[in-house]
Amino acid sequence: MKVGLVTDIFGYMRFEEMLDTCVELGIEALELGCGNWSKAPHVDLDGLLQSSAKREKFLDSIRSRGLEIAALNCSGNQLEPTEEGETHKRVVEKTFQLAGLLEVETVVMMSGCPSGGPNDVTPNWITHPILPQHFKTLEWQWNEVALPYWEKTVKVAKEHGVKKVAIENLGFNLVYNPETFFKLRNEVGEMIGMNFDPSHLFWMGGDPIAAARALGNAIYHIHAKDVRIERGVNNVHGLIDVKPMESFAARSWNYVALGHGHDVGWWKEFFTVVKMVGYEGSVVLEIEDLTMDPLTGVKKSLNVLKEALPREFETKA
Template sequence: MKVGLVTDVLGYMPLEDMLDTVANLGVETLELGCGNWSKAPHLSLDTMLEDSSKRHQFLRMLRERNLSIAALNCSGNQLAPGPSGIEHDQIVRKTMALADALEIETVVLMSGCPGGSPEDKTANWITHPILPEHTESLRYQWEDVALPYWYELEKDARRKGVKLAIENLGNNLVHNPDTMWRLRRETGPNVGMNFDPSHLFWMGGDPITALRQLEGVIHHVHAKDVRIERGLSDVNGLIDVNAIDTPSLRAWNYVALGYGHDAAYWSEFFSVLSMIQYSGPVVLEMEDLTMDPLTGVVKSIDLLKQTLPRTFNNRSEVEAK
């Protein structure tokens, strides 16, 4: 399992500075945002698609630092009603084309979430279908919108030799193992999961138990932690609509690795991940708003290297010898 990083967290750094920084930290592989929810700070999707020399130059910069690309990320809501869904889908298609051109195996994205009916103008994530109209909305979302879209997208991915790794984020139709398997059964093997344990934490699940239910369907893994905030979650539960950038008000928060669950937890998590025959990259996504981004990356990478079931050489120690 290689140590990776979603580079958006260091989006304030110019490309070469970012590459030097992460290489010196012992990061081995990168997940690069291509658009939609990402501002794509380190990669111009259109430029890379149009100019092969830019692609070769980009890959050379990585090789010079012993870095590789683990995945391209185009997370957004391509199933949203109206123009935004169309625009997000265009970025998905371009990202898949760039993955093909760069010979990158994995594209990370979301399943998307449609409106609750053909008349809706905004996405509608239904979590408590207590009324008949909610059940009909779920049927419409899955059968009329999501399954036809993903059936066609999986075929396109197969033609390009690309695996689609769907992140299990709330506000999307695919947000847990059950919904992942439903989509996989209806589409094909190039559709799998980008397993992000942080989202199961805040939805009340157990990521280690979930791993065993996902054997054979995990294409990619994020290393990301959540802390359930005592005194707030106990009162209000885990459904929290306070803004993500107001951490002091929230029942749960994304935190640096180890700030929600300790090293013993993550050692077990990665050991079970190995048991289910996953050997791909483990990519840090750092979204802790209580500390400086680079500090959060350094602390998280240190814990990641401590708990992954492999040995690491400290680059500075090796060079000193």
């Protein structure tokens, strides 16, 4: 398992500076944002697609430093029934195309969240269906929007040479846990696996270690990210929290640097179980801790990750 990083956290750095910083920190693999929700700070998607010379220079900058690309990321909501949704679909296909040209096997993305019906334009994540129309909406979202899109999308990914599409288990998506993931996979095939991010199951009240056992070899990629359930807030209000992430002092839970929600002992067990079920890919840090600066968040998370992963690391003299 190589140590990776979602490089958007260093979006304030130039490409070459980001690469040098990753080498200095001991990062071995990169996950690069290509657009949609990512500002793609280190990837000129159209430029790389149009120029083989740019692609060669891009890859040489990475490989000459001993780094590799673990995945490209085009996370967004391509099922949104607006022009933005259409734009996200185009970025997804361009990312597939670039992955093929760069010989990157894995693309990370979201399942998407449709609107509440054919005449609605607002995405609707239904998590507490109690009335008949709620269940009708869920059926429409899956059968009329999501499944037709994904049946086409896995074919497009294959055509461009992508080997694995790793769907993240993020809230406000139709796929957000193992059950919903397998609902999609059983329909469209094993081209899709999960980009398993344990942090999301934490705030939903799940157990990521149990989920990893259930997912088994369907885990195609891993984001190492932690969540802290905030004592004194969660106890009163529960885990459903609609306050913005910037209001971290008042939230029931927060994304935090690795080890700041669950100690290294928990992470040791998690990564051991992940290895036991057959995962050998990169473990990619994603840092969204707003209580510390980006570089500090990466360094603190790396300390936990390197201690927790079931492998040896070279010690610098």
